[in-house]
Amino acid sequence: MEPLVTLKGNTGVLPRVNIDTDQIIPKQFLKRVERTGFGQFLFFDWRFNADGSDNENFELNQPHAKDASILIADHNFGCGSSREHAPWALNDYGFRVVIAPSFADIFYNNCFKNGILPIRLPEDEVYALMEKGRDAIYELTVDLENQKITDDGGFETSFEIDPYLKGMLLNGWDEISLTLQYENEIESYEKEVQA
Amino acid sequence: MKPKTIIEKIWDHHTVKSEADRPDLMYIDLHMVHEVTSPQAFEGLRLAGRKVRRPDLTFATMDHNVPTKNRESITDLVAKKQMETLSTNCEEFGVEIADINSPNNGIVHVIGPELGLTQPGKTIVCGDSHTSTHGAFGALAFGIGTSEVEHVLATQSLWQSRPKTMEVRVNGRLAEGITAKDIILAIISKFGVDFGTGHVMEYTGEAIKGLTMEERMTICNMSIEAGARAGLISPDQVTVDYLKGRRNVPEGEAFEEKVSEWMSFATDKDATYDSVVEIDAAEIEPMVTWGTNPAQGVSVHGQVPSPEDAMSGPERKAIEQSLEYMGLEPGTKITDIEVEHVFIGSCTNSRISDLREAAAVAKGQKVADGVRAMVVPGSMSVKKMAEQEGLDDIFRAAGFDWREAGCSMCLSMNPDFVPEGERCASTSNRNFEGRQGKGARTHLVSPAMAAAAAVNGKFADVRDLERSPVS
Numbered sequence: 126m127e128p129l130v131t132l133k134g135n136t137g138v139l140p141r142v143n144i145d146t147d148q149i150i151p152k153q154f155l156k157r158v159e160r161t162g163f164g165q166f167l168f169f170d171w172r173f174n175a176d177g178s179d180n181e182n183f184e185l186n187q188p189h190a191k192d193a194s195i196l197i198a199d200h201n202f203g204c205g206s207s208r209e210h211a212p213w214a215l216n217d218y219g220f221r222v223v224i225a226p227s228f229a230d231i232f233y234n235n236c237f238k239n240g241i242l243p244i245r246l247p248e249d250e251v252y253a254l255m256e257k258g259r260d261a262i263y264e265l266t267v268d269l270e271n272q273k274i275t276d277d278g279g280f281e282t283s284f285e286i287d288p289y290l291k292g293m294l295l296n297g298w299d300e301i302s303l304t305l306q307y308e309n310e311i312e313s314y315e316k317e318v319q320a
Numbered sequence: 321m322k323p324k325t326i327i328e329k330i331w332d333h334h335t336v337k338s339e340a341d342r343p344d345l346m347y348i349d350l351h352m353v354h355e356v357t358s359p360q361a362f363e364g365l366r367l368a369g370r371k372v373r374r375p376d377l378t379f380a381t382m383d384h385n386v387p388t389k390n391r392e393s394i395t396d397l398v399a400k401k402q403m404e405t406l407s408t409n410c411e412e413f414g415v416e417i418a419d420i421n422s423p424n425n426g427i428v429h430v431i432g433p434e435l436g437l438t439q440p441g442k443t444i445v446c447g448d449s450h451t452s453t454h455g456a457f458g459a460l461a462f463g464i465g466t467s468e469v470e471h472v473l474a475t476q477s478l479w480q481s482r483p484k485t486m487e488v489r490v491n492g493r494l495a496e497g498i499t500a501k502d503i504i505l506a507i508i509s510k511f512g513v514d515f516g517t518g519h520v521m522e523y524t525g526e527a528i529k530g531l532t533m534e535e536r537m538t539i540c541n542m543s544i545e546a547g548a549r550a551g552l553i554s555p556d557q558v559t560v561d562y563l564k565g566r567r568n569v570p571e572g573e574a575f576e577e578k579v580s581e582w583m584s585f586a587t588d589k590d591a592t593y594d595s596v597v598e599i600d601a602a603e604i605e606p607m608v609t610w611g612t613n614p615a616q617g618v619s620v621h622g623q624v625p626s627p628e629d630a631m632s633g634p635e636r637k638a639i640e641q642s643l644e645y646m647g648l649e650p651g652t653k654i655t656d657i658e659v660e661h662v663f664i665g666s667c668t669n670s671r672i673s674d675l676r677e678a679a680a681v682a683k684g685q686k687v688a689d690g691v692r693a694m695v696v697p698g699s700m701s702v703k704k705m706a707e708q709e710g711l712d713d714i715f716r717a718a719g720f721d722w723r724e725a726g727c728s729m730c731l732s733m734n735p736d737f738v739p740e741g742e743r744c745a746s747t748s749n750r751n752f753e754g755r756q757g758k759g760a761r762t763h764l765v766s767p768a769m770a771a772a773a774a775v776n777g778k779f780a781d782v783r784d785l786e787r788s789p790v791s
């Protein structure tokens with residue numbers, strides 16, 4: 126997995142609550158047997174008109190948000206289905222950071238396995254960032270090492286993150302290799318408990 | 321010793337490694353696999369030259385993609401490939417599979433309990449958020465992503481941070497004719513779609529203890545719709561009676577031993593939780609959702625709310641979005657909403673008791689003009705049982721379509737879907753935008769209420785209709 130240390134990038138704003146994984150990637154696109162190529166289907170039902178053209182009204186289709194790599198959304202982002210296709214699609218589209226006041230648990234976990242940093246910020250801070258990014262290009266710098274977010278206009282805030290999950294992203298660890306270092310423990314657990 | 325909840329007991333029993341500043345390494349007792357969230361995981365194993373550590377603790381089925389009629393000739397080639405990929409993967413890695421031709425085939429959360437794989441005190445995972453269903457047996461069961469599927473295949477373990485515990489207590493007794501689906505929809509409507517975030521919930525109280533296993537599964541199934549990591553119910557005699565004699569459950573003396581092991585996981589008297597919510601069973605009425613998340617539900621005697629009723633800005637916005645998508649006006653009486661489709665099925669409500677309840681309403685009646693209604697059993701064995709009881713004849717005579725087992729119209733990854741702008745009374749668990757098809761409008765209800773909507777053409781309180789018990 127690609128490590129994520131700092132990222133400076135444009136923001137895309139989706140001021141909606143309860144954005145579920147069915148919206149992030151609708152089920153008709155879950156039939157692929159690869160991990161890649163899902164970005165083209167991200168937010169499909171919102172992003173495209175019935176005839177396949179871009180829906181101009183959709184926030185991420187607006188010119189100022191075109192190359193966004195930081196997504197800002199409202200409460201309970203990523204709720205619903207556990208499909209990891211959701212972070213795959215976000216990543217493949219170009220998002221590496223998602224900022225929201227709250228996330229659904231499974232989605233939050235899935236992000237870390239796929240090089241995406243989900244950041245919880247207080248609601249008023251999220252809404253203030255949304256204001257700035259809603260109609261104009263608005264860049265943020267996310268510094269994972271120091272757990273800080275800044276912009277060029279002097280804004281600065283910090284965020285909380287579990288140290289283990291932070292380490293995973295910073296180092297781009299493959300979790301399975303990490304776990305296999307504990308193979309002896311797993312084996313003795315099996316012997317003791319399942320005997 | 322400090323009294324413990326079932327959640328803490330299962331957790332402590334399964335911790336392989338616990339260190340400061342990182343999640344615990346948890347052992348997984350049962351891993352259920354299906355076709356949609358597993359291909360990339362098996363591919364990962366192959367690329368890294370790894371094996372499945374415990375094929376004997378792994379079980380696969382195909383359910384999401386499978387057509388519910390004409391199964392011999394699958395026309396969706398991408399779906400077909402995904403199913404074939406699962407079969408090949410299972411063969412290569414030595415995992416047992418209930419494929420489309422197996423008499424055990426069915427929705428993963430329906431067959432686990434049927435086969436006795438689901439047992440109290442186990443840790444159970446599956447690449448599917450409704451894995452919480454298995455919690456009905458007093459197992460700690462939760463959905464995982466595909467990377468975690470790969471992780472469990474390779475190591476039979478998972479890194480998990482310790483959850484907070486929550487008691488969801490349903491006090492008192494249910495009124496006549498109220499079902500498990502109404503209970504869980506009422507709970508989520510009352511407390512919201514994310515009140516369970518970060519928590520594992522235990523459902524307790526007199527009303528819960530009085531439920532059958534199948535009803536308990538309906539409740540636990542929808543824990544995820546409250547944002548919870550998992551939901552469970554402490555095992556009791558009802559649990560033991562259900563499991564006795566099932567495949568994968570030991571017999572004779574070994575069974576007695578198992579039972580005492582299972583019971584030891586039940587929550588201790590006086591154990592405390594990080595938080596508690598309560599609801600009075602007597603206040604629960606037949607529920608119907610009107611919006612695009614499962615918390616947007618009211619009693620069948622209620623009406624569609626107005627954005628003006630919202631308590632907060634985000635809630636107001638959510639109501640507006642939902643009304644627009646659903647094509648509903650504030651103040652519309654629920655009983656005035658007409659439906660074009662009725663779907664009885666899904667891992668929430670496709671077990672034999674669900675079908676019996678729906679059949680009791682359908683018996684001797686006719687599906688209303690302009691309504692397309694279908695019944696999709698949760699597994700091939702549910703289907704067989706229903707046919708032995710003659711339920712299929714009751715449904716067909718009433719004008720319902722009777723199908724093969726599968727997820728079907730719950731998520732419409734298969735040929736079954738609701739056309740754009742049309743309305744469906746559905747016994748499934750999600751009324752999200754587009755869930756049953758692009759632009760489809762879903763109203764979540766119990767099986768009896770779905771059957772009532774089918775014969776009435778509009779939502780109706782099933783308690784006001786004639787019912788003919790079928791068994």
Ligand code: SF4
Binds near residue numbers: 667726
């Ligand atoms: S029936 Fe629906 S919710 Fe259940 S496993 Fe299938 S798709 Fe998921």
